[in-house]
Amino acid sequence: MSDGKPRSFQEIILRLQTYWASKGCAILQPYDMEVGAGTFHPATTLRSLGTRPWAAAYVQPSRRPTDGRYGENPNRMQHYYQYQVLIKPSPPDLQELYLGSLAAIGIDFDYHDIRFVEDDWESPTLGAWGLGWEVWCDGMEVSQFTYFQQVGGHDCHPVSGELTYGLERLAMYVLGIDHVMDMPFNDPDAPIALKYGDVFRQTEEEYSRWNFDVADTDKLLQFFEAAEAECARILDQPAEDPRSGKRIVMVHPAYDQCIKASHFFNLLDARGVISVTERQAYIGRVRALAKRCADAFVETKAGGWTGNAPEAAN
Amino acid sequence: MPDLLIELFSEEIPARMQAGAREALRQRVTDGLVEAGLTYGHARAWSTPRRLVLAIEGLSARSPDLKEERKGPRVDAPEKALEGFLRSTGLTKDQLEARDDKKGQVWIAVIDKPGRDAAEIVAEVLEGVIRSFPWPKSMRWGAGSLRWVRPLQSILCLLTTEAGAEVVPLDIDGIRAGDTTRGHRFMAPEPFRVTGFEDYAVRLKRARVMLDQDERAEQIWHDATNAAFAQGLEVVEDKGLLTEVAGLVEWPVVLMGAIGEAFLDLPPEVLQTSMKEHQKFFSVKDPKTGRIVRFVTVANRETADNGETILKGNGKVLSARLSDAAFFWGNDLAVAKAGMEDWRDALTHVTFQSALGSQADRIARIAALAREIAPMVGADPDLAEQAAKVAKLDLASQMVYEFPELQGLMGRYYAAAAGLPAEVAEACALHYKPLGPSDEVPTAPVSVAVALADKLDTLTGFWAIDETPTGSKDPFALRRAALGVIRLVLVNGLRVALNTSVTAIFQARMIMEATDQERPEFQSALFAALLNKNKGDFLGLAQAKSADLLSFFHDRLKVHLRAEGIRHDVIDACLAMPCNDDLTLLVNRAQSLNAVLTTEDGENLVQGFKRANNILTQAEEKDRVEYSFGADRKFADDPAEAALFDALDAAEAAIGPAMEAEDFAKAMAAMAALRAPIDAFFEAVQVNSDNEIIRRNRLNLLHRIRATCGSVADLTRIDG
Structure with missing residues (x-):
């Protein structure tokens, strides 16, 4: 592990990658779709289901259209990074492993106060919940730590341990930065030193304007409904592929549509066209998709299906 | 006798669950041990964020040997029956005893139940307790199926005698009980062995864990108040926060920090709530100005720089939080100064309850009602109406959206900023009160009018749509609203015929809703169904609803008065009297009766009264007449009888005017004075005399007792 304090945002990410790689996690890449949080990556949502062991870590760009502040707020953005770790079954020393990751990014426990404060996690859109904590470092929430109990309406057996770091906030704290846009993105002594703002200020402005005022709500609504319909259509296909004769349940393509529907909902929400009562209905529709995907995933090999399931009767 | 030490070591237990868990552990383990035949001297439980601990002193080393006798079939019963009995007892025929029974000789099996070692019992009981522990929420982890509040990592379970310590043999899903524990997560993480409770407590403290939650709380409070005092400041007391914070740390270290200049102008409630809710900070105030000027945070460790880094980090987080609060405050003040129109508009789109319309609808009803109530409570109707119209507008403010518990308090600031009269601003803050049996009751007339209007609107509204509390379900806090009305009436000595008022409110609602042409769904939700059934009998419907609501008030009043030490039968005796919807009158009567x-x-009078009443009632039933003709003194042939005439004359003369003046104490005293003459009367004479004229006259005399006492309270409802 590199010594001393990290000097840039990317060094913190690299140190986390190195650390979790050294602890045996597969270092995955971000999922190539718009998601609201790292949990939506199929490496978490789907892989937390079923019985097969799993250990993965990755950065996930996350979009929350309603949080856009045109790049002006010191720590609120419509696009930010989460670092996500998912290990199934949760190892008995997960807290220690987690603390090791904080040490790896330069948090010295002799000077800081780390606390595990009750925070139960729930995702109504994913039909998921778990128990755990928000982790405080000197009163600042730096991570979510969750033992998944249920995902997509399925009890988790075994239980996955999930760690989510809000990277910008954590990095700002470690680097002592007050405004996210002032944070060094690469090494401050690099020939072309870039700050976070050099990379993202303009996009924050552009997306804030589009999210809040310009996105075509009629289109978004159509996209939402199209994604919803396509997700259902994919899952309605028979398991056996007529072309190859193989059993191919198309969970991931269907789940992509679920992710899309969720993001379109978030955009509609940011445009302020969803009323309080409608909100619940939309969330319920996305949850229904997530649940169907979860049902389908446990019918696949990655989801622990062994071929002897009652479905063989089909 | 051995001592038992149990430590259940886990990942961090939510602070709010620790007290319940301590008590459940103590209760369930001791119950289990006693049930299994052990006795113990003393048991105490403690908790930290990472451990639940139980220490039991003087546990018996073994449960006693017992003999159990079981009755079998008769000696002459068929062989099959005997075989079955032998199988179930595991004995042979020659081990049975034949004994005489009512129906002849029967076989008796005497089964020896040898005592068991404490270790074996403890293992069994503890496993049962762990597997069925009443956590409010529990979870699984890893690949196992055991449930605990968070992953259970180790169990320490030791029986200690003078001879040494013995680990209780216990293995729960791979967690094997041992004699080791660990200290503070960061300051002393190495495992160590212990030999018993005293050793455990000493070593734990050395390993930077303060086991006793009360000791942690005391230390936090002591250090915090000292730190504040040194700067001439005071810590704002908050027992709930203190308990919570003591449940978040094993080694409390108090640190006091400054609040940025820019935030010192925020209302103290905002600073306090933001710091408490988000950061679990205590507020420190300057007693001279009443302003919050510092915060106290409690860290879980000592550090090489005496907490400087920790304090800096906490201060930074606080600044970010307070920047948000200051932003909301600024935006809200702008809306308030502009007349709060934005909030008024916003509340037309916020649903109060789907069948009861929007918050704006609700506010309009409360305002109309507050205006009606104002004269009864000595308030200016215009001010009361104005206050009701603004009192809930802060529900649309950003600050209350962020901190719902600041509703009303923010309203006061915003009303003041809008330049509204002081009474109106005050009503914003006070109209939610009283919030419970011990909460302060408003007495300022405008606040009282709005507080009553708010609660009565809520109650009549939910009564109208049949959403009344059932059992433990009271989602709209209607019991609290009813108690609020009761306490507002009593504390302010208000004289209101509640039944009449409530009937009028129901009627007003019906008329308003029946004429609201733009809101058909609103009417139908409310009364259409009922109206159909009642063929448009508005008044009858209003009266029926009102009677039902009144009996709800009476139920709440009983609970309230019982808590004040007034017997339930006394309340019943007064509820049976006229004007029982005038709560002030009702309570005066009940208090006087309770006292007498x-x-x-007083106590004996009830006996005399009941005797008189029983004799009279029996005679009335038998003779099928009512002896209310009036007794004639000339038939009084015993001095005691004549004395009763005199006493009744005197009592009636005193009671009438006293009741007129609502002086219940005086009336009750006059009534109690009848005790001696009544007792003497029954001592001296036989009511059911052979002489029918005398008998009738005496029955008529008893009727005077009944009528006289009955004008004060219904004594037939008094127990005993």
Whole structure:
């Protein structure tokens, strides 16, 4: 592990990658779709289901259209990074492993106060919940730590341990930065030193304007409904592929549509066209998709299906 | 006798669950041990964020040997029956005893139940307790199926005698009980062995864990108040926060920090709430100005720089939080100064309850009602109406959206900023009160009018749509609203015929809704169904609803008065009297009756009254007449009888005017004075005399007792 304090945002990410790689996690890449949080990556949502062991870590760009502040707020953005770790079954020393990751990014426990404060996690859109904590470092929430109990309406057996770091906030704290846009993105002594703002200020402005005022709500609504319909259509296909004769349940393509529907909902929400009562209905529709995907995933090999399931009767 | 030490070591237990868990552990383990035949001297439980601990002193080393006798079939019963009995007892025929029974000789099996070692029992009981522990929420982890509040990592379970310590043999899903534990997560993480509770407590403290939650709380409070005092400041007391914070740390270290200049102008409630809710900070105030100027945070460790880094980090987080609060405050003040129109508009789109319309609808009803109530409570109707119209507008403010518990308090600031009269601003803050049996009751007339209007609107509204509390379900806090009305009436000595008022409110609602042409769904939700059934009998419907609501008030009043030490039968005796919807009158009567019943005369009078009433009732039933003709003194042939005439004359003369003046104490005293003459009367004479004229006259005399006492309270409802 590199010594001393990290000097840039990317060094913190690299140190986390190195650390979790050294602890045996597969270092995955971000999922190539718009998601609201790292949990939506199929490496978490789907892989937390079923019985097969799993250990993965990755950065996930996350979009929350309603949080856009045109790049002006010191720590609120419509696009930010989460670092996500998912290990199934949760190892008995997960807290220690987690603390090791904080040490790896330069948090010295002799000077800081780390606390595990009750925070139960729930995702109504994913039909998921778990128990755990928000982790405080000197009163600042730096991570979510969750033992998944249920995902997509399925009890988790075994239980996955999930760690989510809000990277910008954590990095700002470690680097002592007050405004996210002032944070060094690469090494401050690099020939072309870039700050976070050099990379993202303009996009924050552009997306804030589009999210809040310009996105075509009629289109978004159509996209939402199209994604919803396509997700259902994919899952309605028979398991056996007529072309190859193989059993191919198309969970991931269907789940992509679920992710899309969720993001379109978030955009509609940011445009302020969803009323309080409608909100619940939309969330319920996305949850229904997530649940169907979860049902389908446990019918696949990655989801622990062994071929002897009652479905063989089909 | 051995001592038992149990430590259940886990990942961090939510602070709010620790007290319940301590008590459940103590209760369930001791119950289990006692049930299994062990006895113990003393048991105490403690908790930290990472451990639940139970220490039991003087546990018996073994449960006693017992003999159990089981009755079998008769000696002459068929062989099959005997075989079955032998199988179930595991004995042979020659081990049975034949004994005489009512129906002849039967076989008796005497089964020896040898005592068991404490270790074996403890293992069994503890496993049962762990597997069925009443956590409010529990979870699984890893690949196992055991449930605990968070992953259970180790179990320490030791029986200690003078001879040494013995680990209780216990293995729960791979967690094997041992004699080791660990200290503070960061300051002393190495495992160590212990030999018993005293050793455990000493080593734990050395390993930077303060086991006793009360000791942690005391230390936090002591250090915090000292730190504040040194700067001439005071820590704002908050027992709930203190308990919570003591449940978040094993080694509390108090640190006091400054609040940025820019935030010192925020209302103290905002600073306090933001710091408490988000950061679990205590507020420190300057007693001279009443302003919050510092915060106290409690860290879980000592550090090489005496907490400087920790304090800096916490201060930074606080600044970010307070920047948000200051932003909301600024935006809200701008809306308030502009007349709060934005909030008024916003509340037309916020649903109060789907069948009861929007918050704006609700506010309009409360305002109309507050205006009606104002004269009854000595408030200016215009001010009361104005106050009701603004009192809930802060529900649309950003600050209350962020901190719902600041509703009303923010309203006061915003009303003041809008330049509204002081009474109106005050009503914003106070109209939610009283929030419970011990919460302060408003007395300022405008606040009282709005507080009553708010609660009565809520109650009549939910009564109208049949959403009344059932069992433990009271989602709209209607019991609290009813108690609020009761306490507002009593504390302010208001004289209101509640039944009449509530009937009028129901009627007003119906008329308003029936004429609201733009809101058909609103009417139908409310009364259409009922109206159909009642063929448009508005008044009858309003009266029926009102009677039902009144009996709800009476139920709440009983609970309230019982808590004040007034017997339930006394309340019943007063509820049976006229004007029982005038709560002030009702309570005066009940208090006087309660007081008089604690006197010897009062207590005995009830006996005399009941005797008179019983004799009279029996005679009335038998003779099928009512003896209310009036007794004639000339037939009084015993001095005691004549004395009763005199006493009744005197009592009636005193009671009438006293009741007129609502002086219940005086009336009750006059009534109690009848005790001696009544007792003497029954001592001296036989009511059911052979002489029919005398008998009738005496029955008529008893009727005077009944009528006289009955004008004060219904004594037939008094127990005993």
